[in-house]
Amino acid sequence: MAPPFEGIGASVRRKEDLRFISGHGHYTDDINRPGQVYAYFRRSDRPHAKIVSIDTKEAAAAPGVLAIYTAADLAAIGGLPCGWQIHNKDGSPMAEPKHPVLAEGRVRHVGDPIAVVIAETKQQAKDAAELLAIDFEDLPGVATVTDAVKPGAPQVHDGVANNVCYDWHIGDKAAVDAAFARAAHKVRLDLTNNRLIPNAMEPRAAIGEYDAATGDYTLYTTTQNPHVIRLLMCAFVLQLPEHKVRVVAPDVGGGFGSKIYHYAEEAVVTWAAAKLHRPIKWTAERSESFMSDAHGRDHVTTGELALDKDGKFIGLRVHTYANMGAYLSTFATAVPTYLSATLLAGTYTTPAIYGEVTAVFTNTVPVDAYRGAGRPETAYLIERLVDCAARETGIDRVEIRRRNFIPRSAFPYQTPVALQYDSGDYVATLDVAMKKADWAGFPARRAAAAAKGRLRGIGMSTYIEACGVAPSAVAGALGARAGLYEVANIRFNPTGSVTVFTGTHSHGQGHETTLAQLVTEQLGVPLAQVEVVHGDTAKIPFGMGTYGSRSLAVGGSAMVKAMDKIIAKGKKIAAHLLEADVRDIEFKDGKFTVAGTDKSKTIGEIAFTAYVPHNYPHEELEPGLEETAFYDPKNFTFPGGCHICEVEIDRDTGVVHVVNFTAVDDVGRVVNPMIVEGQVQGGVAQGIGQALLENAAYDASGQLVSGSFMDYTMPRADDLPSFHVATENTMCTHNPLGSKGCGEVGAIGSPPAVINAVVDALRDYGVRHVDMPATPAKIWSIMHAAAPKMAAE
Amino acid sequence: MPQVSLTVNGKPASAEVEARTLLVELLREKLGLTGTHVGCDTSQCGACVVHVDGMAVKSCTMLAVQADGAKVTTIEGLAAADGTLHPMQEMFREHHALQCGFCTPGMVMTAIDLVATHPDGLTEEQIRHGLEGNLCRCTGYHNIVKAIAAAWPLMHGKGMPAAAE
Structure with missing residues (x-):
């Protein structure tokens, strides 16, 4: 056989x-070490305040309490490092204020850790933490990038003027200006890429352990990259030799980016284990996750596309305000720049591109990479702009894409924004997706829906992404502080x-x-x-x-x-x-x-x-x-593809139902088709979540409003349809497998497809754009603010 | 501290607990049954679902003392003594209905209850509605729905009625 x-x-x-x-999975919180005690972090419940005093007396006397530490006890250890240095337009380095492990005299976001209580049991640690008497002097806070850059805005860090972390650019401004000067059509779109909370189902956890006989430390932690955590924690925070520190990441219950970064709790439990000679466990409660896991996205962007009389894209100009939150998380600075603006060509031959990014501090949780990291933001901008361009030039939205695609024969293709795409076939993924989604049959489905009083729309995105950041030498020249x-x-x-x-x-x-x-x-x-x-x-x-x-x-x-x-x-x-x-x-x-x-x-x-x-x-x-x-790879890989979404909107409630979703992706060589399909399905669910449901909401002062699963709308089984997922692959030309990567394509291709479908469904209402998430309240308001231009029924 | 005695996975168990101890804390921390997970603090995610006297219950929503005298089944108690998996476990594996595995125990326990309480069949819509109390961040639910539909005939020993398909 x-x-x-x-x-x-x-x-x-x-x-x-x-x-x-x-x-019988073995997650960090399932691990219990002999003699283990528990840490609980007292966090700021206010966005921005001076810490006037911390009285630990009553808490220290509470049952079971072994130690209470604040920033004063951690004076000898370093801050949490940022792994990517960006330079301003004038060549000067970005502002990089210290990210203390525990707040030093000032809290800058809801969730900022102030003190840690270590006790014999979890409940004792938590009870004692509530007995800490902390006097605050509230300071005005700021939550959004647009507020933070206004004159007179509250200043998040002393010495960081106007809250600007960096002011960066890429591309050829003069060429873009020239393109706009001769353009037959110009299309402009202002949009927000909504802030998301990753919410891997396993909350973060960490156990620090110290062996006094050998001087060896062990950290069990919920990380996506144990060696990186060891390097960052040893070299920058605790100043320990790496050979004396073991980092174990056992089964980890989802990451989506949020478990890449080196977090304060990891350093604290490791450091304190050596002080107390007891293993110390910390496990986040979900409400802590909401205010301490790095958030994602949060860009405010203006994009302008110049077209010639035939609908060819001749210039693209983009400015993004990127919210960094209160401190720089490990890879935060790379997300809007080298992971985002370098993809502004998308799948198109646009010859002149100029992108600017202003990164801004606010009194919010630090923002970093979340599934797709910068690439969803760019795909969303481009694919929304292209749809707007199609509508405003009167060219069919499929035709305008075909007219501007980088042809298969043009690879390797050098874009005007640094990257060289090695392979792809955008016509092929488009054709297969349109066939699978029965694009041609849509008008009949729309009419049938209208007969039932429902608004039906269809939308697509023909996106690209870049995976496997590389090579190390290039990344290093661009500011990466690690090899890749x-x-x-x-x-x-x-x-x-x-x-x-x-x-x-x-x-x-x-x-x-x-x-x-x-x-x-x-x-x-x-x-x-x-x-x-x-x-x-x-x-x-x-x-x-x-x-x-x-x-x-x-x-x-x-x-x-x-x-x-x-x-x-x-x-x-x-x-x-x-x-x-x-x-x-x-x-x-x-x-x-x-x-x-x-x-x-x-x-x-x-x-x-x-x-x-x-x-x-x-x-x-x-x-x-x-x-x-x-x-060490020679280049990024470049997955891409076509996602098509079909929605129906309930006129009475404004609820958007995704009734059909087709994803045809080019991920290169597929090793296990079942797993690839699963990755795409999960990514699409997160993308639909971003487009329709999810939003990390802050009030103007920086108070986190969506701080639990009661307030933050996670996609549930009955919010989603079954998906049609397929691949149509070209091989990566520079790695031995030909594989490109499939983990993020779902979350990158889907949000613009969904919003393009929503805008299409609302076309009789004269709607040009709907910001994410397209919630029922938002849609209902749009429908009731504008009478339809023509009766759809 | 109160004493609680119950049957867990067919075996008697007892422990001293604080009055505020949750059933999930008793299972995980006192009885060492770490297959039941905690994914939130507002009874929203369903990672902690177990069966209490045959019903799917979020074990973070019930005090340990309320389970005194109850029969509790956790994910660890589903397979037969010889290791033969429950059909729902088999179908989750067969249909790739799990990725990181963290929501899986709660999903499986909810799914078993859902299938058991629908002897006349389950539509996709009913399955999706029945999973409202369980969050998964990895799979997009697509394959979970497929796995549950595939487990129905195995659990009921007959084909899914055509009307339900």
Whole structure:
């Protein structure tokens, strides 16, 4: 019987699922260490205030309390670092005010941690924290970027004039001005990309532990990148040598970006564990997550598109105010700049582009990358502008896209904003999506809906994204303070099974399956014989972790390189055993064969020989069969595609129902189609959530209004339809797998498709734009503010 | 402190708890059953759903003392003694209805209750409505809905009535 196909392209069921469906996942809060005590953070309940005094006396005397720490106790440790330095237009560096681990004399956002109470039980720590007597002197606060840059606005940091973190630009202003001067049509759109709260279902948690006998620290934490946390915490915050610190990220219950960053609680529990010689656990309550996990998006943007008389895009001018929140989170500064403005060409041949970004401090939770990170913001802007342009020039919205697409023959394509796209076929994804969504049949469906008193609209987006930020040298030149390679160690065990140690981290993506499939494909080892290990700095050589859809394109490529080395060494061992010239050894389907003969050795036999080297070329080779590779990509990868959304609006309530959603994405080589579909479905749900439901709401002073699941509208099962998901792929040309990444495409392509559909549904009301989220209240108000231009019924 | 005695996954269990201790805290912290998760503090997310006397209950919404004398089943108690999975667990795996796995225990417990209480069949709309109390951030619910529909015939030992499909 032929072995089951388990390699690249097989929808094998996930290896990790058994423990999750049986209740035996191992998340950080499931871990309990001997002698463990608990931390509870007292946080600011006000947006902006001076801390006049903190009286800890009553709290310190409360039952079970072991210690209370404030900023005064942490004077010797550093602030939380920012990992990407942006430079202003004039070449000067961005403003980078200190981000203290615990507030130093001033709180700057609701949720800013002020003190930590450590007690024998969680309840005792929480009870005592409420007994802390803190005197505040309230200061005026500011929540929005538009308010924060006004003259006389409250100043979030002393020494940061007008709350501006940086004022950056990219592209050719003169060329864009010239394009606008000769344009036949100009289209302008002002829009807001609404602020979101990531809300991975597992709240953040951390356990710090210290071994006084060895001086070793261990931090268990809900992170997407344990080595990055170790580096940042050791080098910048606690000043500890990395070899004395182990960071473990066990099963992590979703991340979506929010678990990339180094957070205060990680540093505090690690530091305090050494003070108290007790393991210290902290687990966020959801209300803490709302006010302490980095938020996402929050851009206020003006875009202007210049077109010639034939509807060709000739110039694009964009200005964005990006909300940084009160402090700079780890990668916050890169999001609106190098992860966003560099994609302003979209899928189009626009020859002249100029983008400006003003990053602004406000009295809100720090904002950083959230699923898509900068790329959804750009895709939303461009795809909304294109729809507006179509309407205002009278050119069909599909036709205007076709007219401006970068043709397949033009790759590699150099955009005017730094990036070079390696591959893509935007016509192909558009055509397939239109067919699957029955775009042609829409007028009939619209008429049928109208007959039932419902407004039906259809919209599309033909987006692009960039994944796997790279290469390190370029990122470094642009301000990144870290490398962006990935690491893999492939270890054969003597009896022929394989352990993969990867620097990426799986928090839902299914790497234990997908990465194992790469081994099955390349080395011919059955899937059951491959184990993927991740999330522990004591086991993995090094790694940059998982974000930006990089795990397969970058981490998988590192595995391919390591496996290439395994095969090269295996060939030498096989040549020795088979008494042949190494140049005559071929490797295929797990077997080393002397070319043109039936003499062969399986890779299992080779592995055994490598570990029991009785008959072995010792003069030439070391024993053992284990290889490590570091892979630094040559370029980003560029997934793209076409999303089509069809909505119906209830005239009486303003509720927007997504009745049909089709996503056809180009993600390059697909390893496990089942997992790719799942990633796209989840991303689309988050994108529909952004477009219709979700909004992190602050009042003008910076008080967080949407601070729980009662106030922040998460997409639920009955808010969403079933999705039609497919891929139509071109291969990435510069990595060995051809894979581009699929984790974020859903969240990038969907919001503009949804809003384009909503605006289409409301076309009889003269509506040009609806800001996200398109809530029932907003839609109802629009419908009742303007009588329809013509009766739809 | 009050003493609470109950049956958990078919075995007797008892513990001393504070009056304010929630059922989920008893399960996770006193009984070591960490398969039941806590995803929020407002009884919105459903990660903590268990069965109490056969009914799906958010165990963060019930005090431990209220479960005194009750029969509680958690995700750890679903599989047979020989490890054979419950059909709902099987279908979640078969249909890729989980990604990070954090909401999964609550989803599975809710889904079992939903299927059990709908012996005449379940439409997609009913399934989606029935999942209103459970949040998932990874899957977009698409495959969860499919898994539940696929588990219905296995749990009821007959085909899904055509009208419900």
